[in-house]
Amino acid sequence: MRSKRGKALLRWAYAAVAWLAVSFVWHVQMGVMYEDSTGPDSIAPVWLFLAYDALIVLMSAVGVGCVLATVGAWGRRVPSWLVRVPLWIGCAVLTVRGVPGLVENVTTATGLTPHGLLGLEKEAVDTRSWDFWKGMVINGYFFLGAVLLVPTTVLSRRGRGRAKAARGVAVRRVHGDHAARP
Numbered sequence: 001m002r003s004k005r006g007k008a009l010l011r012w013a014y015a016a017v018a019w020l021a022v023s024f025v026w027h028v029q030m031g032v033m034y035e036d037s038t039g040p041d042s043i044a045p046v047w048l049f050l051a052y053d054a055l056i057v058l059m060s061a062v063g064v065g066c067v068l069a070t071v072g073a074w075g076r077r078v079p080s081w082l083v084r085v086p087l088w089i090g091c092a093v094l095t096v097r098g099v100p101g102l103v104e105n106v107t108t109a110t111g112l113t114p115h116g117l118l119g120l121e122k123e124a125v126d127t128r129s130w131d132f133w134k135g136m137v138i139n140g141y142f143f144l145g146a147v148l149l150v151p152t153t154v155l156s157r158r159g160r161g162r163a164k165a166a167r168g169v170a171v172r173r174v175h176g177d178h179a180a181r182p
Contacts, residue, residue: 009155024060070156098142
């Protein structure tokens, strides 16, 4: 039977996997329908957008694998750094992308910073526009990703450390038994 921490890790991990799966599908769709995604006024070359989008698809897929490695028995056979490093990078990216964007959206929507968080907009931001609310949804989605991935990463690190220590004890016992035999 799993401990409370193990059950909590499972909940966080499966929620993070769901978030990453939606991100994966969303970006695959954006790559397939790149003309709709980039818009008619885009000055960036199509290959640049598709390369960026492919990177996000790859990061989402790697994220799913790393998160599942934290809760699956097979994950114990994977070197811990190979799981932890991508997870911590994902936490950093989602936090740096999601928190400031959402804070700016919320403070602008509430009227605290009508010209943006840094006050760089010449005119007050139109909080009734589609672009503003689309940005809020996107920033909120990144923020949610951080909210799900950070606890998953923190809980998994603790669990992997204990599992590794327990395996070390078992290995010492096995080697000790072999050493005692004639």
